Ligand code: IPM
């Protein structure tokens with residue numbers, strides 16, 4: 001089969017990690033006989049430099065016409081002085097919105113070989129960690145009304161409205177329930193229903209859906225408690241379902257448990273098989289161009305693409321297994337390095353992973 005992939009390398013370490021993800025896809029194509037056609041698109045700072053726009057229309061059109069999108073990372077100090085609506089990050093936010101990518105899946109898995117890179121005590125992670133954060137991605141406070149106004153004695157005031165409609169909650173909750181059904185069968189829906197009206201609607205809506213998924217256990221948790229429970233006893237979580245802002249925060253927290261944010265892939269879905277795949281980490285300009293960045297997050301994102309957009313589960317597992325082997329053989333990029341391990345750079349770990357896909 002032939003699959004078309006829109007590729008936005010982006011800024012900072014983006015191009016480096018995407019090169020390795022493509023190396024892996026090329027390897028999969030060679031071993032399994034699939035054809036991947038890559039279409040390069042501009043997004044973020046790279047797009048601003050060339051076209052003066054963070055997300056040119058051409059990029060949106062090419063993404064829409066592809067089977068999936070692979071994205072590196074956007075942003076960097078170079079564009080910090082720009083007003084909010086012109087910043088590289090708007091490329092990401094607009095792409096999510098334009099492509100209708102309402103469900104963001106962020107797995108946080110602790111590879112056994114990396115237990116010593118996890119900042120939590122051995123006793124806390126002894127049962128392993130295998131969590132998926134399902135984050136609503138096109139609504140909530142990120143996309144509610146925003147503004148700045150004069151506020152009398154208090155000076156200038158600025159606001160961002162948190163708003164969720166029932167159907168926005170339902171569609172992302174369905175993704176979480178379907179996922180939980182194939183995993184350990186537990187959802188923790190995270191909100192702040194003791195304070196926020198939007199959270200009360202969120203909670204009611206998710207509860208009402210639960211009846212349709214008899215094999216799945218649903219619990220609700222306040223976000224402050226969830227932030228604490230994640231580091232106190234991460235083993236209690238299977239699927240965490242939450243809104244855009246809480247999901248942004250909790251997925252970073254869940255991420256660090258896996259040893260490094262450099263290990264974390266993500267997928268964002270609209271209805272159907274179309275998806276955008278990107279590492280959770282940012283553009284890390286401080287280490288860009290130094291062959292230091294860990295490409296595993298991008299590589300595992302490509303594996304998610306194989307599984308979810310192309311239905312190639314066997315191929316996805318082969319990639320994941322190859323990553324595991326390389327870690328088991330003690331190869332480490334700087335972010336996960338500890339004494340006595342084998343230090344490797346971005347390109348070398350990419351090559352080692354590719355070699356192990358047979
Ligand atoms: C993420 C990032 C983005 C977000 C930023 C870059 C806009 O932090 O994907 O988690 O907040 O969604």
Ligand code: MN
Pocket residue numbers: 248249252
């Ligand atoms: Mn984030």
